[in-house]
């Protein structure tokens with residue numbers, strides 16, 4: 001492939017950092033457009049994982065031997081790196097979790113159990129991932145609280161006036177997705193947060209799809225919690241973070257009980273550790289946390305603004321090219337989007353689209369993308385979704401679109 005320079009980035013050089021991209025699938029060069037499900041990992045992240053296991057595998061925090069100290073230092077380096085990555089005031093406001101789902105469940109189990117009571121209200125949007133719906137339904141069931149949902153328009157944008165109408169002194173929490181995995185919609189989170197704070201509600205942002213694409217600044221946003229997964233931002237699976245403001249984290253009870261989260265344990269009672277350790281019971285996912293730092297380095301070395309510019313070019317290109325396909329309808333046409341192209345084709349089931357594209361080496365996701373209420377809202381079962389990362393190219397989009405033309409010609413009823 002010749003050198004591709006886009007938004008000041010040398011895309012070929014970037015592609016060379018990702019071993020997995022250089023393979024054939026079904027006899028065709030792999031085109032990986034399933035980045036919203038999980039992005040691929042650069043060699044630096046993979047090397048950090050093997051480097052830990054081959055060089056200094058050891059449990060952290062409690063050991064005083066050399067390997068334990070090395071592992072502890074590397075683990076805590078990631079916390080400091082994450083602090084910079086989202087611009088939190090302190091590293092102690094960063095809790096390592098299994099990922100976004102775990103982070104949201106942590107908030108529901110701790111903040112939710114302590115501060116949300118009968119008759120209180122929690123507001124979410126129509127476009128939430130199941131992981132930002134079900135934990136609140138469970139909490140509402142337990143506490144007799146009420147879940148309210150902000151409606152969206154045809155383009156897949158929240159109707160802000162409807163959100164304002166839902167807010168009241170009963171609202172205790174607003175939990176919204178920063179960028180939708182199914183539609184790509186970027187929500188006006190700064191405005192959402194400011195409005196919620198006017199009625200004294202706290203705000204949790206689901207940053208799963210924002211982390212790799214949007215500059216995150218929790219101080220500027222003034223959100224109370226932010227959840228994200230490393231694996232959607234070039235990092236390893238099985239880890240992610242929950243950011244919480246210190247004053248809130250200090251007031252809420254621990255998530256799980258066990259080692260690491262305590263100061264002192266006796267049969268007469270236990271005192272808990274300080275934040276963030278109060279929320280990190282047991283041996284954490286040491287290797288993946290350590291490797292996550294290299295994913296954040298990768299993103300920041302390229303520059304999120306450059307990444308976003310390249311991805312926006314890809315999104316604009318795919319939006320225009322996909323519309324040349326007979327019977328194709330885009331789902332999610334918000335003004336402000338991350339690089340997600342969701343679509344359906346009249347007369348061909350999305351699963352068939354996915355399988356037929358896979359035969360051409362193109363990996364897209366199909367289904368409801370864990371957003372069934374959103375699909376119900378559009379009266380569809382699911383979509384085919386192409387989601388782009390920094391290593392994708394317009395030439396790859398051409399292959400997908402040519403493939404779709406071919407599929408439509410052969411199979412459309």
Ligand code: PMP
Nearest residue numbers: 099100101129131181208209229
């Ligand atoms: N929220 C959004 C917007 C997502 O896209 C996802 C993953 N598809 C999640 C939450 C859940 O993330 P995880 O499975 O990594 O916990």
